[in-house]
Amino acid sequence: MSSIGTGYDLSASQFSPDGRVFQVEYAMKAVENSGTAVALRGKDGVVFAVEKLVTSKLYEAGANRRIFNIDTHIGMAVAGLLADSRQIVETARTEASNYRAEYGGNIPVKYLADRVAMYKHAYTLYSAVRPFGCSVALGSYDEIDGPQLYMVDPSGVSFGYLGCAMGKARQAAKTEMEKLKLKDMTCLELIKEAAKIIYIVHDEVKDKNFELELSWVGAVTQGRHQKVSQEVFAEVERYAKSALEDDSDSGNDDM
Amino acid sequence: MIKKSSVMSCRPTHSSIEWPTIKPEVLSKGLSTVSVLECCPISTVSFESSMACTMNNSISDLLSPDWLTSEHSTGTSIMAVEFNGGVVIGADSRTSTGAYVANRVTDKLTKITNHIYCCRSGSAADTQAIADIVNYHLEFHEVQLGEAPLVKTAASVFQELCYNYRDQLTAGIICAGWDRRHGGQVFNIPLGGMCVRQSFAIGGSGSTYVFGFVDSNFKKGMTKDECVQFVLKTLALAMSRDGSSGGVVRLGIITEDGIERRTVLGNELPRFYED
Numbered sequence: 001m002s003s004i005g006t007g008y009d010l011s012a013s014q015f016s017p018d019g020r021v022f023q024v025e026y027a028m029k030a031v032e033n034s035g036t037a038v039a040l041r042g043k044d045g046v047v048f049a050v051e052k053l054v055t056s057k058l059y060e061a062g063a064n065r066r067i068f069n070i071d072t073h074i075g076m077a078v079a080g081l082l083a084d085s086r087q088i089v090e091t092a093r094t095e096a097s098n099y100r101a102e103y104g105g106n107i108p109v110k111y112l113a114d115r116v117a118m119y120k121h122a123y124t125l126y127s128a129v130r131p132f133g134c135s136v137a138l139g140s141y142d143e144i145d146g147p148q149l150y151m152v153d154p155s156g157v158s159f160g161y162l163g164c165a166m167g168k169a170r171q172a173a174k175t176e177m178e179k180l181k182l183k184d185m186t187c188l189e190l191i192k193e194a195a196k197i198i199y200i201v202h203d204e205v206k207d208k209n210f211e212l213e214l215s216w217v218g219a220v221t222q223g224r225h226q227k228v229s230q231e232v233f234a235e236v237e238r239y240a241k242s243a244l245e246d247d248s249d250s251g252n253d254d255m
Numbered sequence: 256m257i258k259k260s261s262v263m264s265c266r267p268t269h270s271s272i273e274w275p276t277i278k279p280e281v282l283s284k285g286l287s288t289v290s291v292l293e294c295c296p297i298s299t300v301s302f303e304s305s306m307a308c309t310m311n312n313s314i315s316d317l318l319s320p321d322w323l324t325s326e327h328s329t330g331t332s333i334m335a336v337e338f339n340g341g342v343v344i345g346a347d348s349r350t351s352t353g354a355y356v357a358n359r360v361t362d363k364l365t366k367i368t369n370h371i372y373c374c375r376s377g378s379a380a381d382t383q384a385i386a387d388i389v390n391y392h393l394e395f396h397e398v399q400l401g402e403a404p405l406v407k408t409a410a411s412v413f414q415e416l417c418y419n420y421r422d423q424l425t426a427g428i429i430c431a432g433w434d435r436r437h438g439g440q441v442f443n444i445p446l447g448g449m450c451v452r453q454s455f456a457i458g459g460s461g462s463t464y465v466f467g468f469v470d471s472n473f474k475k476g477m478t479k480d481e482c483v484q485f486v487l488k489t490l491a492l493a494m495s496r497d498g499s500s501g502g503v504v505r506l507g508i509i510t511e512d513g514i515e516r517r518t519v520l521g522n523e524l525p526r527f528y529e530d
Binding site: 102 | 271410436450
C-alpha cells in the first residue's frame with residue numbers, strides 16, 4: 001500500500017493527481033510509529049491506557065507522560081510525535097481557559113474536539129508549515145450528557161467513538177475492543193480491559209520495555225480526569241498480566 | 256476635566272467580548288468640524304469616550320427644560336423569580352427623560368434566546384446596546400455548540416461587558432431563563448458588574464421601596480401562579496411609590512416550552528392602601 005508521492009508530496013498545499021494530500025498521509029504514518037494508546041467509553045466514564053515505550057533504562061520513571069489534563073474534566077491521550085502533541089495540548093488548554101473566561105463554565109468536550117480539529121486542519125492547508133504528526137483522544141464525563149470520547153487525527157477530522165486506538169498496534173487493539181460490550185461496562189471493568197489490551201498488543205520482541213499509563217474520568221472520579229490511584233493501578237496490572245498468561249497458556253492446550 | 260478612566264480601568268481583557276467600536280477616522284468623516292468641537296470642548300478626550308459620556312454643553316442648558324438634555328433612563332422596577340420548571344420575569348413600562356415620560360408602554364423584557372430573557376434597568380441606550388451584543392454572542396455560541404446555551408453562559412457574557420466597561424456604562428440587568436441542565440435560573444448583574452445567582456431578584460429605582468415586601472413575602476417552592484402573583488404585587492407596590500416607574504406591568508413566564516408573555520394594564524393591577 002505504501003506509495004511514493006514523487007513530486008506531489010513536497011508540501012501540504014499540493015494535491016496529487018489522484019486527489020491525495022501526501023503530507024497528511026505521511027503525518028499519519030508518523031502516528032503509526034508510536035506506542036499504542038487506547039481509549040474506551042463505557043456506561044459511566046471514559047478510560048485511557050497508553051503503552052509508553054521506554055527506549056533506555058537510564059530514563060527517569062514517569063518522564064514524558066502521554067496522558068494530559070485539559071481543564072479538570074477532560075483528559076487527552078496522545079500518539080505520535082510527542083513534541084507536536086504537546087503543542088496540541090497547550091492549544092486545547094488555552095481554548096478551555098478562554099471558554100471558561102467568556103462563558104463561565106466547563107467547555108463541552110465535543111466543542112473542544114471541533115476546535116482542536118479545526119486547528120490541526122489549518123496546518124494542512126499551507127506549504128509554510130507541516131501537519132501535526134499526532135492523533136489525540138479527548139474524553140470527558142458529566143452527569144447530564146454522560147461519557148463522551150472523541151479522536152482527532154492529523155488531517156483534522158474528528159469522530160465520536162465508543163472505543164478508539166492509535167499507534168503501532170491499533171489494528172490489533174481494535175480487534176480486541178470489538179470483543180467487548182463497551183456500552184454496559186463500568187469504569188472499573190473498562191480500565192482492566194484497557195490495560196489487558198495494551199499488554200496483549202505489546203510486541204515483546206521489538207520493544208522491550210514499556211510503562212503503562214492509566215487514567216480515567218467518570219462517576220467514580222466525580223467527573224474529574226485523573227491518573228488511577230496506586231492501589232487500582234496495581235490491581236489492574238495484576239489482572240492484565242495474569243490474563244495475558246491465561247491467553248498464552250490456552251494456546252498450548254491444543255497440543 | 257481629567258479623563259480618569261484611562262488610568263483606572265487598565266483592566267486586561269483576554270476575552271473576545273469587547274465593545275464594538277467605530278474607528279475615529281471613520282467617525283470624524285461623518286461629523287462636521289463644528290459639531291466635533293461642540294462635542295469635545297477639551298481636545299484630550301477621545302471620540303469613543305465622548306460618545307459615551309453625557310454632554311455638558313453650554314449656557315442654553317440652564318434655560319431649556321430638563322427633558323431636552325437628560326439621558327433616557329429606564330428608571331424602573333424589574334423583577335425575576337425562579338420556580339420549579341422555569342422563571343417568572345416582570346417589569347414596569349416607563350422610560351423617563353428627566354420628568355418627561357418618553358415612552359409609557361416600554362418593553363423592558365428583552366429576548367436573548369428563546370429561553371433566556373433579560374430585564375433592563377439604568378440607561379436605556381446602554382442596556383439596549385448591551386442586550387444587542389449579548390444576543391449576538393449567544394446566537395453565535397448556539398450555532399457553534401449545536402444546542403441551546405445555558406442561562407449561566409448568558410449571564411457570564413453580560414458580566415464580561417458590564418464589568419470590563421463599568422466606568423462607561425450605567426446598567427443594572429437581571430438575566431433569567433430556563434435551560435435543560437439546571438432548570439429555571441435568575442442571575443442579578445447590578446451596576447459594578449458582579450454576577451450572582453438568586454432565587455429571586457429585584458432591580459431598578461423602584462426596587463428600593465419593595466425590599467421589605469419581598470423579603471417578608473418570598474417563600475421557597477412557590478408554584479408558577481404564586482410566583483406570578485408575587486411579581487405582580489411587588490411591581491404594583493414599586494410603581495405606586497416610585498416616580499420613575501409606572502404604566503403597565505409586562506410579565507414573562509419562561510419554561511421548557513418557551514416564553515408566555517402577559518401584559519397587566521393599570522386598572523387591573525393589585526391595589527393597596529390609598530385614601
